[in-house]
């Protein structure tokens with residue numbers, strides 16, 4: 001029975017559900033426990049740890065960031081796009097989204113020590129020639145905050161924006177809590193006017209404990225059959241999951257909440273699969289060979305970003321295959337939110353050898369070859385097909 005919620009004195013910002021018998025002792029620091037029975041009771045209680053406050057803040061931050069991105073996508077100018085050192089694009093919306101999420105999380109959760117692992121940093125924005133861009137980002141952030149009626153915050157200065165972006169430089173790791181953010185996942189899709197996602201997750205002791213995926217261009221209805229006419233009111237999804245409580249989807253305006261589940265098919269022939277839109281991000285020939293071995297009949301569904309994890313979590317497709325080209329290192333922000341959204345909806349995400357994804361090693365996911373996602377029942381056949389196709393590819397080189 002959950003009788004009350006109090007702050008965990010050891011981990012600020014985390015709540016424990018406690019029964020009345022152990023309520024009194026925990027209001028003092030744990031160090032003062034003299035009775036081992038009380039200590040055991042508190043340890044047991046921590047099993048039902050709740051991240052409700054963090055989830056509410058994450059949903060607010062991702063929804064507002066989505067609003068900022070939608071505004072930019074509507075009026076996309078060439079000058080809004082820069083190129084990073086690795087030649088991938090970054091837009092005023094990537095920076096604005098990161099500044100906004102960073103600012104809101106810190107404001108909404110003042111009692112938590114704040115650590116954020118995020119994709120972007122302010123180095124390029126601090127250059128002389130980026131002054132106009134920085135002003136535009138700052139205006140966008142302030143306009144978005146004002147549009148939400150956040151009258152209790154004074155407008156951010158350009159320096160505030162740079163600092164909020166650079167708060168994302170944390171290295172993450174296996175200890176403590178760390179937010180993980182991709183301010184726009186699928187920037188190329190964003191620039192094309194296609195799918196993208198604002199992906200935000202929380203790690204606690206190296207495990208993903210909550211995730212939010214805002215997908216402004218994803219229809220609320222299944223994308224499995226693509227021919228239906230979709231009105232603009234029926235586009236824009238927010239997926240969210242907290243460990244142990246399932247995955248939910250709602251409209252980006254906050255209405256129409258539903259619990260979602262992955263596709264339950266046990267028959268690989270009936271399964272359809274998702275992969276990256278960009279062949280540069282995932283080897284399409286390899287996924288096609290795997291699909292052939294499984295007997296999959298449907299053509300691949302190619303969409304950008306972690307919108308793939310969102311669509312998979314509600315059963316629009318049954319499998320997600322991702323095989324980057326040799327040498328590419330996956331980043332945790334490209335998968336953390338999607339991973340828990342799918343896992344809480346009943347799916348499994350592993351590397352190509354079937355190992356669980358490990359988010360505790362810092363900014364990178366060190367894994368074997370690729371990432372595969374499916375329901376539990378399809379996993380054994382999928383793993384077998386993946387291993388065979390990988391062997392064939394290796395021997396043909």
Ligand SMILES: Nc1ncnc2c1ncn2[C@@H]1O[C@H](COP(=O)(O)OS(=O)(=O)O)[C@@H](OP(=O)(O)O)[C@H]1O
Nearest residue numbers: 184185186187276277278280281303304305324328
């Ligand atoms: N070479 C290479 N290989 C694999 N992955 C790469 C590569 N380059 C980039 N990226 C990352 O892919 C992120 C976009 O996600 P997707 O691949 O799912 O989207 S897409 O369909 O290809 O657009 C994309 O995320 P964003 O940079 O946030 O858009 C990148 O982190």
Ligand SMILES: [Mg+2]
Nearest residue numbers: 088089119187
């Ligand atoms: Mg990028």
Ligand SMILES: [Mg+2]
Nearest residue numbers: 182185186334
């Ligand atoms: Mg990304």
Ligand SMILES: [Mg+2]
Nearest residue numbers: 119182184185
């Ligand atoms: Mg990104």
